[in-house]
Amino acid sequence: MGDPAVTGPVRTPSVRPDLRGWDAPWAGLRVAVTGLGLSGFAAADTLAELGAKVVVVDAGTSQERHRDAETLRIVGVHEVRLGAEHTESVPDVDGEAPEIIVTSPGWRPDSPLMCDAAARDVPVWSEVELAWRLGARPGARRPDWLTITGTNGKSTTVRMLEAMLLADGRRAIACGNVGVPVLDAIRDPEGYDLLAVELSSFQLHYTELLDPLASAVLNITRDHVDWHGGMDAYTAAKARIFENTRAACVYNVDEPITEQMVADADVQEGCRAIGFTLGMPSVSMLGLAEDVLVDRAFLAERRSRALELGELADFGPIAPRHVVANTLAAAALARAADVDPSAIREAIRGFSAADHTIQPVAKSDDVLWVNDSKATNPHAAEASLRSFSDVVWIAGGLPKGVEYDDLVARVAPRLRHVVLIGTDSSQLRASLARHAPDVPVVGAAVREDEALRQPDAADTGVLNGPDGPAAMRAAVAEAARVVRPHQTVLMAPAAASMDQFGSYRARGEAFVAAVAELMEQP
Known part of the structure; x- marks a missing residue:
């Protein structure tokens, strides 16, 4: 389709190139x-x-x-x-x-x-590298890969992409970091037309080379720097996803670092750079024309017209900006695989975000209660906070070496009250004092009877006994005390959960249970 193309030599795996395909010399290895x-x-x-x-x-x-x-x-x-x-x-x-x-x-x-x-x-490989080398079982079709990475939004985007592919009648599955191992997908006896593959920076670090049909980086912000040893190494791991891509490298127009990743990538001849944006798209981009999602990349007349893919109203009552952006990224990957625009719109209308991702859990007395426990870093929390204008924010947890000053400075006008959870939220509290000094901040104080309460079935996954659920009940109670009509109580912690909970899911479930308990009170 022409412009703009990404050029560069194709790299080949440096370790055991003979180990490719099901019939390679694996026996005795x-x-x-x-x-x-x-x-x-x-x-x-x-x-x-x-x-x-x-x-x-x-x-x-x-x-x-x-x-x-x-x-x-x-x-x-x-x-x-x-x-x-x-x-x-x-x-x-x-x-x-x-x-x-x-x-x-x-x-x-x-x-x-x-x-x-x-x-x-x-040599050290990820299970993703092993799956790519195997390809498919003998006699089964070998699928094309559509790969996605980014600091935030990967799981929602890959599930949205899966929905688009299925709506178009393709045999497809979401796999990788999203739950189903890629190895399980490629061992299917029949095989798949397409794999929607979520890849974490950890998996990419240990992956030599893939050959995806199309690949995407949603966003990049500081995260997992303790694992990678620094931001540069983390970014380099994410950038590996573009290597050897065949048809389209999808980048975030609003985050220039992702476009630079495409420019630096060694890809296959004819691969194109495709942008997605929440603004009006230029040629070879997908974006928004007022309230309409449009494609100006995958059509011959892209210089003079655009294809309609859906409308903001198709998302339902809440269309968070980052969800729309991630949907455009998924649509770009789907269009690279020739998915019909009508299938993309059908998928958007029928899609519901995963639990713990901007999940409305209750509305009472004109107060909306929202669970976004999956917002485990400042970038994800900011995206969530920008979806609402008047917020009582429940936040805190294990910070993973991130900084909060930029986040707080940008969202301060939206905050009406902050309730802190986590065993040590001093870093977030200090940022709030510096950049949102007029916003009241309180810790989730646990009453003695709550601290002594034994965990029940709803507390499964809690690491530190009842402390996590008790703190969440206290946070919900404090939020209920200070919230006013037409405001939103948003639990978007901007931190990991492991100081008090077994996972972000356990933390989200504790919030949902605490809100349900509150709603039942006379």
């Missing part, structure tokens, strides 16, 4: 798999089926880990070693060093085992 979560289990299971000699190591010793280990032994995994003592160095396989390590996303590059692997020059 010595492989160590680190981690026994969803992706690690899928990797070990797949490699055992291929005839490789597999040793799995995992620090966990729970009953669930032991059950998974026994299952893997039954299907032919050579050995499973559970316990932290097995994760300090590269495990041997049949008395020799492994030829390949396939790692789960959570294993940091500076962990002892990964440092040992680097020192011994043992």
Whole structure:
């Protein structure tokens, strides 16, 4: 389709180029798999089926880990070693060093085992790299990949993309970091036309090279710098998604760093740079023409006209700006795969965001209560806060080394009251004092009887006993005390959950339960 194109030489994998396809020489290959979560289990299971000699190591010793280990032994995994003592160095396989390590996303590059692997020059792959090399089962169709990364919005975008593909009659599935391991998807006996693949920076760090039909970076902001060792390394990991793309590299017009990633990428001949924007799109972009989502990229007459993909009204009563932006990114990937505009509109109308993502949970006395527990960093929280103009904000948690000054300075005019949760929210409190000094801030004080209350079924996933749910009940009670009609109580923590909860889901469930309890009070 012409302009603008991305040019550059295509890089080829530097490690074991012979290991591509189901019939490659996997049999007898010595492989160590680190981690026994969803992706690690899928990797070990797949490699055992291929005839490789597999040793799995995992620090966990729970009953669930032991059950998974026994299952893997039954299907032919050579050995499973559970316990932290097995994760300090590269495990041997049949008395020799492994030829390949396939790692789960959570294993940091500076962990002892990964440092040992680097020192011994043992290549480390993600399960995504393994899946790309395998492609598909013999006799099954090999799918095209549509890949998505970004600091925020990946899961919603990949699910929206899946909905667009299905609405167009394609056999497709959302996979990767979204829940279903890519290895499980490519082992489907029939195969898929397309995979909508969510990729985290962790997975990309350990991935050599893919060949996606189209790829997208939604946004980039400071996150996971502790894992990567710095912002530059984090950004470089995200940028890997554009490498070797065949048809379209999709970038965020409003975040120039993503366009620079495209400019720096080595892609296949004919690949195009496609922008998405919440403003009026130029040629080779998707964007908004007033309240209409339009495509000026994937049509021959793009210099003089645009294709209508939907309207803001199709999103329902709430159309948050970042959700619209992510939908345009998904639409760009779908259009790169020749999805019809009518299917995109059908998907938008039928789509509902995942729980814990700007999730309205109650409305009473003209007060809207919204759960966005998945807003685990300042960028995500800002996107959520910008969806509302009059906010009582419940925030705080484990900050992961991020700064809050910019966030608070930008959203201060929207804040009416802030209720802090988390075991230590001093950093956020200090930013509020500097940049929103007129906004009242209070901690979620837990009464003694609440602190002694035992966790119930709703508290599943809480790490520190009842403290997390008790703090959330206190935060909801405080928010109810200060909120006024026509305001929104928004729980968008801008921090991770692990100081008080097992996951952002557990934190969101605690908020939903606390609001429900409040609504039941006379």
